[in-house]
Amino acid sequence: MMLALKIIPFVLVKLKKTVPNSLSYVLTITFSILLLSACSGESDVENQATKQQSSKGELKSTSFDKSLYLFTESDIRFLQRFSLSQLGPPPDSISNKFANDEQAAMLGKKLFFDVGLSRDKKTSCATCHAPELYFTDGLKLSKAAGVTARSAPTVLGAAYSPWQFWDGRKDSLWSQALGPIEDANEMNTTRVEYVRLLLTKYAAEYQAVFKEKLSDEVVREKLSLLPASASPLGTEEEKILWHQISEPVQVWVNQTFSNAGKAMMAYQRRLELPRSRFDQFVDILSQAELSQAKLNQAELNQAELSQADQSGSLTALTEVLTPEEVTGLRLFVGKANCASCHNGPLLTNFEFHNIGAPDRPGLDVELGRYSGVKALVEDEFTCLSRWSDAPPDACEEMRFLKKSGPELVGALKTPTLRNIAMTAPYMQTGQFDNLRQVLIHYNQPTPPVYNREQHPSRPHFDILPLKLTEQEMQALESFLKTLTSPLPKKDHWWGLEPFNSES
Numbered sequence: 001m002m003l004a005l006k007i008i009p010f011v012l013v014k015l016k017k018t019v020p021n022s023l024s025y026v027l028t029i030t031f032s033i034l035l036l037s038a039c040s041g042e043s044d045v046e047n048q049a050t051k052q053q054s055s056k057g058e059l060k061s062t063s064f065d066k067s068l069y070l071f072t073e074s075d076i077r078f079l080q081r082f083s084l085s086q087l088g089p090p091p092d093s094i095s096n097k098f099a100n101d102e103q104a105a106m107l108g109k110k111l112f113f114d115v116g117l118s119r120d121k122k123t124s125c126a127t128c129h130a131p132e133l134y135f136t137d138g139l140k141l142s143k144a145a146g147v148t149a150r151s152a153p154t155v156l157g158a159a160y161s162p163w164q165f166w167d168g169r170k171d172s173l174w175s176q177a178l179g180p181i182e183d184a185n186e187m188n189t190t191r192v193e194y195v196r197l198l199l200t201k202y203a204a205e206y207q208a209v210f211k212e213k214l215s216d217e218v219v220r221e222k223l224s225l226l227p228a229s230a231s232p233l234g235t236e237e238e239k240i241l242w243h244q245i246s247e248p249v250q251v252w253v254n255q256t257f258s259n260a261g262k263a264m265m266a267y268q269r270r271l272e273l274p275r276s277r278f279d280q281f282v283d284i285l286s287q288a289e290l291s292q293a294k295l296n297q298a299e300l301n302q303a304e305l306s307q308a309d310q311s312g313s314l315t316a317l318t319e320v321l322t323p324e325e326v327t328g329l330r331l332f333v334g335k336a337n338c339a340s341c342h343n344g345p346l347l348t349n350f351e352f353h354n355i356g357a358p359d360r361p362g363l364d365v366e367l368g369r370y371s372g373v374k375a376l377v378e379d380e381f382t383c384l385s386r387w388s389d390a391p392p393d394a395c396e397e398m399r400f401l402k403k404s405g406p407e408l409v410g411a412l413k414t415p416t417l418r419n420i421a422m423t424a425p426y427m428q429t430g431q432f433d434n435l436r437q438v439l440i441h442y443n444q445p446t447p448p449v450y451n452r453e454q455h456p457s458r459p460h461f462d463i464l465p466l467k468l469t470e471q472e473m474q475a476l477e478s479f480l481k482t483l484t485s486p487l488p489k490k491d492h493w494w495g496l497e498p499f500n501s502e503s
Contacts, residue, residue, distance in 0.1 A: 068326050069317045076285050078333065083282040087345035090159035090269045094395070095388040096174050096262045098209065099269060105493075107205045108267030111260055113495055117197050118187040120145060125180065125264065128152040131494045132487065134419040135271070140360075140430025146185030149363075150428045157346040157416050159269040162397050166412045166428045167372025168352060171398055173268055174261035175381040182233050190231035190238055191257040192245075196223055198260055210259050225249050232380075254380075258387040270493040273418055274485040278329070281320045281482070288313030321482060327472075328479025336442075336466050336476055341414045347483065352411035353462040356448040357427045357441065365454045366428065370408040373401065410448050410459040421481040435477050443468050 071079070080086060093099035111117065112125040128142040129135040135154045142148040150166050155173075158164060164176035180186035181194055198206060199219055207214070214222075226249070230241035242250070275283075321329070332338045341349050352369040359365055376398075381387055383395035402408070412428055426432040432441065443466045448459040468476065489496050 066314060066318075068323055069314055071285060076282075079282050079329075080286055082278075082333075082339070082343065082345060082347065083286075084273060084275055084279045084345050085283060085286075087273075093172065093174075093265070093269075094390040095172050095383040096265055097389040098259075098262045099174075099266055101209065101266055103205070104209045104263045104266035105270050106267075107202060107209055108263035108265065109493065109495060110202065110205070111198070111264050112267055114201070116201065117181075117189070117194060118145070119189040119193065123187050125177070126495065128180075128186070129155050131496050134422050134485075136423045138424070140425050142186075144180075144186045145188035148183075148185050151425070151430050153413075153415055154419070154423060155268050156271055156273055157348075157418060159265075159271075160346060161348075161350045161413070163350065163372075163413060165372065167368050167375070168413055169372040169375040170379065171376060171382050171395075173265035174258065175379065177261040177264040177268075178257060178381055182231055190229045190234050191253055192226050192230040192242070193228070194260065195253050195256045196226065198256065199223065206256075206259070209263060222249065222252060226253070254387060258381055261381070267493070272488075272491065272493070274488050274491075276418070276483050276485050277320050277325075278479075278482040281317060281326075281329075284313060284316050284320065288316075322478070324475050324478045325482050326479075328475035328477070329482075331468070331472055331476050332479055335472070336468060338417075338476075342417050347417035348414045350413060352408070352413055354407075354410040354412070354448055354459050355442070355463050356445045356461055357431050358446070359449060360429045360431055363429060365449065365451045366410050366412070367455070368409065369411040369413075370456060373403050373408060376401070377403065406457045407460040409455055409457055411462075417480065417483055419484050421484050435480055436473070439468075439473050439477060442466055443473065 090099075098104040112129075115122055115124045115127070118124065123144040127144050128137045128148075129152060130137055135156050137143075137152050140151060142150075142152040153166060158173060158176075162171065164170040164173060165179075170176040170179060178191075182190060187194075200223075203216070203219065206212070226245065227241040229238055230245060231238050232242050233239075234242070245253070332342075341351070341353060343349055354368065357366075376382065379385075382398055383390050384398050388395070420426075421435065424432075424434055426435070426438050432438045442463065445463050445465060447461050450458050487496060488494055
């Protein structure tokens with residue numbers, strides 16, 4: 001169509017030079033109508049993404065609607081990058097030699113779900129990362145012993161990320177698991193209390209995994225040297241009590257404490273995502289190899305369309321995603337530019353961006369990665385620490401850590417879009433209640449607030465207005481709902497069955 005509009009003025013000029021004015025006018029109008037009519041059947045990827053569909057689940061019988069499901073070979077190869085079929089095992093953990101140990105994972109699962117390890121005996125990791133909610137809690141701010149500063153992101157896929165938490169203040173899952181244990185708003189306990197409970201309830205499992213050759217008598221003797229509660233991160237009294245513990249016993253406590261984190265990391269690495277409808281769609285595309293190279297859309301006739309339909313491939317595609325959802329998919333990887341950050345099988349680049357999400361009233365301004373890096377440098381359980389299993393020359397992420405720059409201010413880690421429709425509310429403090437509000441923000445974002453009293457520098461802004469139509473917004477929202485995996489009730493690692501510390 002755009003080509004036709006460009007050609008018409010050119011033709012008009014040529015005709016004026018060669019024929020009388022009146023005849024030129026008639027010929028030009030006739031040629032324009034014919035050319036526009038011929039071009040009206042064209043349907044490139046962007047045109048397809050803006051066409052109207054019938055009601056959800058219904059596919060019109062016209063060739064154009066069915067051609068919406070045809071992708072070029074390069075399109076299919078690109079979409080394959082987003083499929084769980086391309087997701088291999090989590091990367092090796094250089095800081096946790098027990099990361100792939102099944103016994104460690106079994107112990108880690110018990111630690112993850114056991115509320116008895118918290119001070120109030122009511123809180124576990126699963127309190128904020130509930131498997132039935134795709135390991136989130138459905139709250140704007142998480143609630144346990146108190147109220148947290150941010151919402152709880154899912155742990156599904158976290159094993160693939162080099163950074164943990166919204167601000168990336170932890171560099172491994174095992175270190176991340178230790179943070180909430182001593183956080184006053186979460187499990188609200190100390191490492192001394194936790195180690196005592198761990199070695200009282202799970203002594204046999206712990207020693208089997210970590211090969212600690214200590215008799216029960218020696219363990220009891222070590223525990224007897226510990227105060228009831230102590231930690232270098234606790235209250236002033238707990239800090240004083242921690243420093244009264246001899247260094248060898250402190251080392252033993254910290255090693256045991258970090259091992260508990262390594263067991264929970266081994267567990268979380270076992271959490272697999274079932275395939276969503278989107279993954280099924282890409283699988284069918286890949287198998288059928290429906291492409292414009294073989295079924296040229298510009299020349300597609302009814303006979304060819306029927307032949308394709310008879311093969312079952314096109315029909316299978318229409319049964320998995322509706323036309324509106326496919327339109328949303330095309331927008332996701334095209335005009336809406338979602339794939340620039342939400343890419344790969346987990347639909348995240350694990351990087352940090354400031355998208356200008358509004359700060360919630362009553363909360364401090366969001367410093368994001370800026371404050372996360374500061375906490376990371378001071379953290380005692382990083383890849384570079386003595387509790388890490390990494391060799392001295394490893395830990396590139398920490399050794400080459402970017403520690404300053406305006407792009408860090410207010411920047412937060414790109415969340416996965418897997419199961420996004422089931423994990424509302426959205427953003428780090430639940431600023432948006434539903435997907436539509438998220439899309440409205442991206443469609444016409446407001447620059448981040450610059451608070452001179454709290455911000456170290458003007459925040460960097462990472463997004464531009466999408467300028468989508470209402471129909472495109474609806475289609476994009478529909479596509480995002482196809483990223484939901486069914487709950488795997490038979491996968492024991494997910495822990496959807498009632499928890500039993502003895503099992």
